[in-house]
Amino acid sequence: MKLSIIEEAIRRYGTPLYLFNGEDIISKFNILKGSLPDSFEILYSMKANPLLGICQLIKKAGSKAEVASIGEMHVALTAGYKSNDIVFTSPGKTTEEIEYAIDRNIYCINVESMQEAVLINEIANTKSRKVDIAIRINPHFNCIETDIKMGGVATQFGIDQSQVGLVFQALEKLVNLNIIGIHVYVGTQILNAGDIVKNTNEIIKLAIELSDKYEFSLKFIDLGGGFGIPYFAEESNLDMNILKHGMDELWSRYKSRLTDTRIAVESGRFLTADSGTYITKILYSKECKGKKYLVCDGGYSQHPAASFLGRYNKNRFPIRTLHENSIKENVTVVGPSCTPIDILGKDITIAKAQPGEYLLVDKSGAYGLTNSPTSFLSHSSAAEVFCYRDSLHLLRRRSTLNDLLSKQYGLDIIRMEDDLYK
Numbered sequence: 001m002k003l004s005i006i007e008e009a010i011r012r013y014g015t016p017l018y019l020f021n022g023e024d025i026i027s028k029f030n031i032l033k034g035s036l037p038d039s040f041e042i043l044y045s046m047k048a049n050p051l052l053g054i055c056q057l058i059k060k061a062g063s064k065a066e067v068a069s070i071g072e073m074h075v076a077l078t079a080g081y082k083s084n085d086i087v088f089t090s091p092g093k094t095t096e097e098i099e100y101a102i103d104r105n106i107y108c109i110n111v112e113s114m115q116e117a118v119l120i121n122e123i124a125n126t127k128s129r130k131v132d133i134a135i136r137i138n139p140h141f142n143c144i145e146t147d148i149k150m151g152g153v154a155t156q157f158g159i160d161q162s163q164v165g166l167v168f169q170a171l172e173k174l175v176n177l178n179i180i181g182i183h184v185y186v187g188t189q190i191l192n193a194g195d196i197v198k199n200t201n202e203i204i205k206l207a208i209e210l211s212d213k214y215e216f217s218l219k220f221i222d223l224g225g226g227f228g229i230p231y232f233a234e235e236s237n238l239d240m241n242i243l244k245h246g247m248d249e250l251w252s253r254y255k256s257r258l259t260d261t262r263i264a265v266e267s268g269r270f271l272t273a274d275s276g277t278y279i280t281k282i283l284y285s286k287e288c289k290g291k292k293y294l295v296c297d298g299g300y301s302q303h304p305a306a307s308f309l310g311r312y313n314k315n316r317f318p319i320r321t322l323h324e325n326s327i328k329e330n331v332t333v334v335g336p337s338c339t340p341i342d343i344l345g346k347d348i349t350i351a352k353a354q355p356g357e358y359l360l361v362d363k364s365g366a367y368g369l370t371n372s373p374t375s376f377l378s379h380s381s382a383a384e385v386f387c388y389r390d391s392l393h394l395l396r397r398r399s400t401l402n403d404l405l406s407k408q409y410g411l412d413i414i415r416m417e418d419d420l421y422k
Contacts, residue, residue, distance in 0.1 A: 001277070001387060006322060009392055010279060010358060013383040016298025017279040020049075020365055020395070022057055022388035024275040029061040032227065032267060035244040037251040041264040043087055045225065046072045048268025048366040049276075053386050053395040055079035058271060066222075066266045070097040073106065083107065087222060087264070089136065089183065091156050098123050102131055108220055110136045110183040112158050114167055117174060124176035134181035134220055135168075135210075137161055141186075141202045157185065161206075168214045181220030181262075182207040188269065189228040193239045196226065197246030204254050218261050225266035229273050231317060231363055238270070269366040276365025278303045278382070279322075280344070282355050283336070291347075292331045296359060299335010299342040301376040302369055306344050306361050307335070319344065321351040322358040333359060337377055369396075378404055 001021050009019050033042060043066035044058045050072055056079045059065070064085035065076040076086050088101050089110040098120055101109055111117045111133045124131045138158035159167055171177060184203045190196055203223050211218035230237055280298035287293070300307030306317040319333060329352045333345035344361060353359070374381045383398040 002390065003322070005387055005390055005392070006277075006279070006360075009385050009387070012392065013385055013394065014398065015279050015281040015358065016296075016302055016382040018364065018368055018382055018384040019277045019279060020051075020054065020272075020384070020386045021275045021277075022386055025054070025057055025271055025365075026061050028271045028274065029058060029063065031240055032270060033062065035240040036247055036265065037255075037263075039255075039263060040247075040251075041262065043222070043225075043264050043266045044271065045266045045268030046076060049272045049368065050075050050370055051384060051395050052079055053393065054272065055081075057386075057388075064264065070094075070100050073097075073100060073104070077104065087134075089185075089222075091158075093119075095119065095123065099127075102127060102129055108132050108134050108180060108222075110134045110222060112136045114159070114170055117167075117171060117177060121174035121176045130176050130178050132178050132180045132219075134183045134222060135159060135164070135179065136183040136185070136222075137164060137206065139184055139186065139202070139206060141199075141206075158183070164210065168210075179214075179216045181218060181222065182210060183222035183224070185222075185224030185266065186226070188226045190226040191228040191230065191235060191238050193243035193246065196238075196243060197250060199224075199226075200247065201250050204250075204258070208254075208257065218258070220262045221258070221264070223263065223265045225268075225270075227265075227267050227270035229270055229363065273363050273366035276363070276368060278306065278361040278364040278368065280335075280359050280361070282353055282357050282359060284355055285331075285353075292329065294331050294333050294353065294359070296333060296335055296344070298382060299337055299344055300339075300372075301335070301337055301342070301374055301379055302372050302382045303344070303361060303364060304372050305367050306364065307342060317345070317364070318362040319348055319350060320360050320362070321353045322360055323351075325351045327352040336379065374399075380404075 009017060042063045044063040045066045046055060047068050052075055055075055059079050059081055065081045066087050066089055067073045067076050068090045083105040084107045086106045087108050087110060088106050091112045093116060102124060109120060120131055136158035138155060139161045186199055200223055207218060207221045228238055280296040282294050282296055284295040328349050330347060330349050332343060332347060335342040335344060369382055369384060381399040384396040386393045386395050
């Protein structure tokens with residue numbers, strides 16, 4: 001993104017600030033789409049960045065949606081996704097969320113436990129409906145190398161493959177459910193394309209085996225996703241040529257068997273992470289016991305993944321100054337919060353910077369503000385701004401002092417005083 005555009009965004013909207021590059025998101029979608037068989041659909045995993053404007057852009061590019069809450073369903077529908085293009089996945093769906101999904105004819109609910117299936121059946125019965133579901137399975141296999149595994153190991157996600165037989169027997173009695181598919185998601189942030197191909201092969205094999213054994217029509221396979229991006233120097237980009245070649249070869253073996261099956265992958269981080277930059281202003285610089293600190297107006301309460309609350313090694317997101325120079329120095333970048341965990345970058349080397357300069361945290365387009373403890377210390381939330389073809393668009397304004405109190409209710413202390421101080 002041009003320096004002048006970043007400077008203009010700062011001038012208009014202040015800091016801290018999230019700035020998203022729309023062209024990068026569209027490019028990433030097209031790259032991923034071009035690396036998959038033509039019939040495969042991409043479900044945008046809205047948890048990565050559920051901003052309405054971002055969802056509208058990715059929907060326009062051609063995606064479907066994977067949602068994990070009633071809020072995300074509402075945003076997806078508002079963004080223009082059709083009910084038939086929305087899949088609902090969550091290990092802890094509430095009665096309210098299930099009712100909302102059924103009432104709005106969401107394409108498929110990915111069921112993660114037998115108790116959940118019973119609840120969906122009960123709700124569907126009260127509405128005289130038959131609901132399409134896919135069974136999310138935590139498989140015996142795990143063909144990926146990643147630190148973030150959600151299948152093939154003990155997790156809260158899905159139904160253990162060892163229990164699948166008993167589950168299918170029990171599901172026969174739930175007459176308001178219609179099993180249409182299988183969902184498997186083994187992990188995220190995968191950077192080895194060969195692993196993704198191997199994992200995809202195992203999921204498709206499992207789905208076909210279960211369909212044949214338990215005699216249900218296999219209309220839908222949710223392959224999960226996990227397409228990663230490199231955050232750190234020692235990591236490499238996912239090789240999309242290897243991915244394309246492997247997926248095409250794999251699909252040539254299964255295409256005839258799955259002609260009438262809807263095949264989907266999920267992606268959130270791959271589509272959005274590189275598009276975003278978190279911008280914070282240096283307020284003060286100080287030295288303490290031989291170390292230099294840059295104190296900024298933004299920190300972990302708005303970008304926890306870059307600080308410590310994310311899944312990555314602490315303090316290793318790429319950070320740079322807005323105006324680069326040849327003089328480098330070792331610093332620790334911290335936020336304004338009254339806690340020692342508010343560290344954006346520990347012992348990092350960047351261009352020498354003074355108070356008033358701005359720091360840019362790259363790769364911040366996924367799991368940013370909506371993944372943050374924004375109420376801590378009652379700081380205002382960051383503005384979120386979208387750039388497309390050098391034009392800036394405000395997607396979410398900075399919160400105000402009125403916003404801070406808008407959902408709160410005070411006490412009538414005068415009336416209570418006698419009882420409080422007896």
